[in-house]
Amino acid sequence: MRTGLIDLRPLRVPAFRAAWIGGTAHGFGQQAATVAVLQQTWDLTRSPLWTGALGVATAVPLLLTGPVGGALADAVDRRLLIRLATALQLVVALALVTQAVLGAARVALLFGLVALLAAGAGLGVPARRTLPVRLLPAAQVPAGIALTAVSFQVSMLAGPAAAGTLIALWTPVAGYGLLAGTTLVALLTTVWLPALPVAGGTGRAPAGGWGFLLRSPVVRGSFATDLAATLLAFPVALFPLVNELRYGGDPRVLGAFLSALAAGGLVVGLFSGGLTRIRRAGTVQLVAAGAWGLAVAGFGLAGSVWGALGCLVVAGAADSASVMVRGVLVQLATPDAFRGRVSSAETVVGIAGPELGNLRGGLVAALTSGPVALVGGGLAASVVVGWVALRNRALREYTLPPRA
CATH class of the missing domain: 1.20.1250.20 (MFS general substrate transporter like domains)
Incomplete structure (x- = not known):
């Protein structure tokens, strides 16, 4: 029976279900990390100028690596690209945990790690965006993208709240730990994705994309x-x-x-x-x-x-x-x-x-x-x-x- 409620049929497709769980975990961890980075930057500097500069440290790498990620997504197996980008983000998340645990935090180090985390997102997000249309029948693509949008909204609501609570009870380490855990989940879920080569498989992005x-x-x-x-x-x-x-x-x-x-x-x-x-x-x-x-x-x-x-x-x-x-x-x-x-x-x-x-x-x-x-x-x-x-x-x- 059709209703106005969200259509859950795409979650019956195992590969899309795995991609959705991985994407939700990825988004949740990214939102939680935002709170942890803001708090640690404030603790280090007590300066709104530095907390504001975090936007630049995030946006510039994304803008630089996003087109590269897009070109790669049209040239190589998208599952492989998602795995490599997520693995890079996992390494960065563990580095964020380490610097916080050891008390080795410096503003330059923190901003460098934030930039690497954003670069990983720029490389992987274009390929992730193509998953619903590759994994679902055409008739279910709108519902699949709607489910992806819902997971993003839930991450926006719950990720910062969860990180804020954990940081209040402990330190920014907790927020980075949450990032590492959710990024690991996102990486593991790629096991259930099929190979996603682009049409032709030449290893180069077909001309005319831009x-x-x-x-x-x-x-x-x-x-x-x-x-x-x-x-x-x-x-x-x-x-x-x-x-x-x-x-x-x-x-x-x-x-x-x-x-x-x-x-x-x-x-x-x-x-x-x-x-x-x-x-x-x-x-x-x-x-x-x-x-x-x-x-x-x-x-x-x-x-x-x-x-x-x-x-x-x-x-x-x-x-x-x-x-x-x-x-x-x-x-x-x-x-x-x-x-x-x-x-x-x-x-x-x-x-x-x-x-x-x-x-x-x-x-x-x-x-x-x-x-x-x-x-x-x-x-x-x-x-x-x-x-x-x-x-x-x-x-x-x-x-x-x-x-x-």
Whole structure:
């Protein structure tokens, strides 16, 4: 019987089930490590400048190695690439545990290990993104990607909370230990993956992969929609300012802002059965991205804390729906020979958009105010998404294959 609840049929496929468990463990450990690294950096420096610099130490290696990982994913067995990237991250996780246990921590060492951990993610994530479409029947790919999105939202909610509790009871060692354990699980689950060679098996990525990004109006428009939403309306950097201006700087409110975004995304994931049955995927992404912009603008206008949290729940739900549908659309609209490189571009869009959006928000707020940056950015994002919808008929009318 079909319901609006999340479709669990992909978990009946052993290889996808193993990939999903491994990906969930991997994401959980990465979120936990974020808390441990932040805490250890603060303990070492007592400087917000250094904790802020962690974003650079993470983003730059990802942006540099992501395209390399994408090209490799189109040239070699993707199972082998995932194993090697995960093994690298396991070695780094054990090094993080060791430096914390021995009391040998230095900022340069810590940042170097963080950069290596991010580099491992950049090499492996493009190949991981291709797993649902390679392991599942085409009709179940949307549900498989929805399950992946749910595991990400759960990791965002539970990973930092678990790490924070363990660190409070012990030290950052506990957070790094959690990272090592979950990364080991992610590596072991690759035993159940089949060999995943690319078509042709020449050992070189087929020509035309990067050019496909520009040639395909569907993929190009999907990425443009996501960039418009995040570059113009990403609100997280402005949370502390809004909290200080309107709610007295209460740290509980600041934490609630972040939880509200994740909660909205989780709700969409849990009820994604109906969403993934909508075949007009391009229209769904455009509507969701437009709703995200309006919800961010609403957050900027909200006078009460409950109104602000409600807008953020809507924003989180819209963002999750947009990202989920984009993942399905991009994977199914891309030939397998190009999926690694297109997936790496999707990873870069997912990293660069929010980071640059935070920078844009901070600059505009410094010149005007936090509410102006939020409202103006949210409305601008919705307008640009509407322009993409009008101009890109291929994206607007893109239809997924029928489900079984």
